[in-house]
Amino acid sequence: MTEAWQHFAAALLAGxxxxxxxxxxxxxxxxIRVYKEIITxxxxxxxxxxxxxxxxxxxxHLATSVCDFALAQYIFPxxxxxxxxxxxxxxxxxxxxxxxxGSKMVAALFEEQHWQVRHLxxxxxxxxxxxxxxxxxxxxxxxSAAIPYRIPALKxxxxxxxxxxxxxxxxxxxxxxxxxxxxxxxxxxxQVIYDLDQVAGWLNELAEEQxxxxx
Amino acid sequence: MASGKFLPLPYxxxxxxxxxxxxxxxxxSIFLIGDDFSSLVDEENRQKVSQYIQPHLSEMQFExxxxxxxxxxxxxxxxxxxxxxxxxxxxxxxTKEIDQLxxxxxxxxxxxxxxxxxxxxxxxxxxxxxxxxxxxxxxFIPLYEEAGLVPLFGDLQADKLQVIEANILSRIDExxxxxxxxxxxxxxxxxxxxxxxxxxxxxxxxxxxxxxxxVGLSPSQVQGLGxxxxxxxxxxxxxxxxxxxxVKKAEP
Numbered sequence: 001m002t003e004a005w006q007h008f009a010a011a012l013l014a015g016x017x018x019x020x021x022x023x024x025x026x027x028x029x030x031x032i033r034v035y036k037e038i039i040t041x042x043x044x045x046x047x048x049x050x051x052x053x054x055x056x057x058x059x060x061h062l063a064t065s066v067c068d069f070a071l072a073q074y075i076f077p078x079x080x081x082x083x084x085x086x087x088x089x090x091x092x093x094x095x096x097x098x099x100x101x102g103s104k105m106v107a108a109l110f111e112e113q114h115w116q117v118r119h120l121x122x123x124x125x126x127x128x129x130x131x132x133x134x135x136x137x138x139x140x141x142x143x144s145a146a147i148p149y150r151i152p153a154l155k156x157x158x159x160x161x162x163x164x165x166x167x168x169x170x171x172x173x174x175x176x177x178x179x180x181x182x183x184x185x186x187x188x189x190x191q192v193i194y195d196l197d198q199v200a201g202w203l204n205e206l207a208e209e210q211x212x213x214x215x
Numbered sequence: 216m217a218s219g220k221f222l223p224l225p226y227x228x229x230x231x232x233x234x235x236x237x238x239x240x241x242x243x244s245i246f247l248i249g250d251d252f253s254s255l256v257d258e259e260n261r262q263k264v265s266q267y268i269q270p271h272l273s274e275m276q277f278e279x280x281x282x283x284x285x286x287x288x289x290x291x292x293x294x295x296x297x298x299x300x301x302x303x304x305x306x307x308x309x310t311k312e313i314d315q316l317x318x319x320x321x322x323x324x325x326x327x328x329x330x331x332x333x334x335x336x337x338x339x340x341x342x343x344x345x346x347x348x349x350x351x352x353x354x355f356i357p358l359y360e361e362a363g364l365v366p367l368f369g370d371l372q373a374d375k376l377q378v379i380e381a382n383i384l385s386r387i388d389e390x391x392x393x394x395x396x397x398x399x400x401x402x403x404x405x406x407x408x409x410x411x412x413x414x415x416x417x418x419x420x421x422x423x424x425x426x427x428x429x430v431g432l433s434p435s436q437v438q439g440l441g442x443x444x445x446x447x448x449x450x451x452x453x454x455x456x457x458x459x460x461x462v463k464k465a466e467p
Contacts, residue, residue, distance in 0.1 A: 051263055053277045057290050057313050065320045072328050076335060098317060121321070149257070149287045 009042035012063035012070075013055065020070035031112060032200050034074070035105040043067065043101055064101060071104055078111040085116045089140040092120040092129050093174075094153050099146035102174055106142055106199050113203045115140075126157055130164075137166055142193075144174040151176060155185045162187045171199070225291075225306040227252060231270050236301065245283050245308075252304070255281050257288070268304070273297045278309070286310065346378055353379030355386045361393040362461060364454075368401040373408035380416045384423070392425050394461055398454050400431040410440050417448055428461070430454045 004027060011019040027034050046063050049055045089110045091103045100122045107117045120132060133141060141161050145154045154176065161170050172182065173193035183192055193199055218237065219226040225242035229235055233252040242248065246255055253264045260280045267277050275295040280288045290313050291306040352375055356364045365383060369375075387395065405413065417427045427448040432440070451457035 050278070051259075053263070053267060056278055057309070058316055061313070061317050061320055065324045068324055069328060073331065076332060079332075147288065 003041075005038045005041040005045070008038050009045045009063075012042060012046065012066045013049075013059060015062055015066055017066045017069050020066050021073045024070055024074045031074075032109065032196055035108065035196055039067065039071065039101065039105060061098075064098070067101055068104060071101070071108065075108045075111050078108075078114070079117075085114050087113075087115040088118075088136060088138040089115045089142065090118045090120065090133060090136060090138040091142040091144070092124040093122040093144045093146075094150050094157060095123055095125045096153075097145055097147060097150060097174075098122045099144065099174065102146075103142055103144035105196060106144075106171070106173065106193065109196065109199050109203060110140070113207060126153075126160055129157070130160055133161065133164060133168070138168055140169045140171060142171045142173065145172070145177075146175040148176055148179055151180060151182065154182065158185055158187075158190055162189060219303070222305075225308075227304040227306070229268075229302050229304060231300045231302075233264065233268060242306070246281070247284060257282065267293075268295055268302065270297050270300060270302070279306075281306065283308075349375040349378035350382060353383070355383050357390065357392075358396070358458070359462070362396065362458075363387070363390075363392045363394075364396045364398065366398040366401060370403045371405045371409040371413065373406070373412040376409055376412040376416060380412070380419070383416070384419060387420060387423055387425050394426045394428055395420060396428045396430055396454065396457055398430045399433070399436060400454070402436065405436050405440075414440060421448075428457050430457050 004023060008020060008023045011017075011023060024034055024038065027038065029037065043064075046055070046060055050057065050060055087110075089107070091107045093100055093103060100119075104119060107119050110117050118132075118136065118138070120129065143154065143157055143161070145151070154172065158170060158172060161168065167189055170186075170190040171193050172186065172190060176182065177192050177194060186192060191202075219228060219239050220237070222239045223241055224239065225245055226239035227235055227242060228237040229252050234250060235248060235252055238248060248255070252268070253261045256264055256279060263277065263279055267275050273296070275293075277293055279291050279293045281291050283289045289308055289310045291308050294305045294307075296303050352368045353365050356366070358364050363386065365379075367379075383395070386392075420427050429448050429450045431453060432450065449457075451460070
């Protein structure tokens with residue numbers, strides 16, 4: 001049987017954003033499972049197709065763009081009502097990093113819990129990221145890194161964000177955290193994110209605390 | 216054969232176990248060259264090297280991320296050709312093109328999503344506006360303590376009546392009106408679904424114990440209305456007549 005993620009991967013590689021979006025929108029699964037069981041395996045598969053010499057880097061970029069677009073449409077219904085929210089979260093990929101989909105899915109989970117979310121996109125220099133953060137003062141800053149040689153840069157980003165005076169919570173995720181132990185570079189306010197369930201769990205706990213009036 | 220030393224592109228001549236036997240000047244100006252071809256790539260790309268640089272694949276082309284002096288993950292198009300146990304390899308860098316493509320796609324992506332979301336937002340605004348127009352096409356006007364008036368305007372379809380109904384029923388519920396006058400003078404066409412919905416609306420009002428008085432229905436609008444035989448409503452030709460009759464009744 002062909003799995004939903006295989007259809008999704010095929011639509012991404014075909015550049016068919018309508019088909020990609022309807023595969024997400026029409027799927028009966030709750031959104032976190034759509035992220036975990038359709039988008040994630042499809043994107044991994046596309047990476048492996050490059051290793052098997054079936055597609056080119058250009059195809060990968062196109063697929064990422066289509067995926068990004070379909071995901072943005074999928075979460076659009078949440079976006080509009082969040083404009084007034086006090087809870088703000090900012091996400092970004094390190095400079096020289098293009099792997100944007102993982103952090104977009106994490107951002108989507110925040111949107112669904114009615115946070116105001118800004119995703120600053122791939123390839124973001126630290127200075128830009130810092131000035132955006134200072135201006136907007138998000139409660140959570142999510143960092144994503146996929147390429148192991150960028151770990152020294154990741155260290156630098158974490159250290160810089162930990163210095164911010166209002167002490168935002170920092171979340172670090174992406175492929176590098178599953179390949180290398182980066183916890184030694186993280187202070188107390190920084191959390192390493194290994195999967196989407198962990199983020200969803202944290203958000204739920206926080207929502208429950210707020211509902212109980214616990215500060 | 217002539218040496219590849221002076222080829223204008225990065226060129227490697229390797230043995231079947233990927234030992235580098237010779238290379239061009241163009242190669243040494245870009246790469247830090249070790250003994251082994253796979254030392255030019257990181258661990259993940261080594262898999263691709265060992266899979267696709269093999270003597271039985273006599274001619275092969277594929278993409279590879281390679282470590283240059285300036286970029287640890289530059290994209291190259293690799294062309295391999297084997298001659299017995301030795302291979303000639305030419306590497307053509309594609310990083311610039313790929314980066315250009317990525318940034319073009321980024322721009323396109325953000326523009327696409329902006330327009331798309333603007334459209335979606337406009338659509339929602341439009342739906343809100345239509346909803347509001349529907350509501351204003353059947354306002355509820357309190358006349359005196361026991362009676363209200365609903366002047367209807369424009370063509371009546373089910374979705375418009377749906378919006379009107381919600382408003383009217385909640386008003387009747389709040390104030391306990393005895394009669395509600397429905398004035399059809401401003402109405403154009405009534406669709407089939409509209410007639411059905413209208414019948415349901417009148418029934419609902421009657422179930423709440425309020426009388427419906429229909430005023431100014433034209434012959435073409437009457438057809439198909441209340442065909443189920445459940446409609447109990449007084450009908451009058453003009454609003455003036457209707458109000459004067461009911462106001463007189465209401466007087467002690």
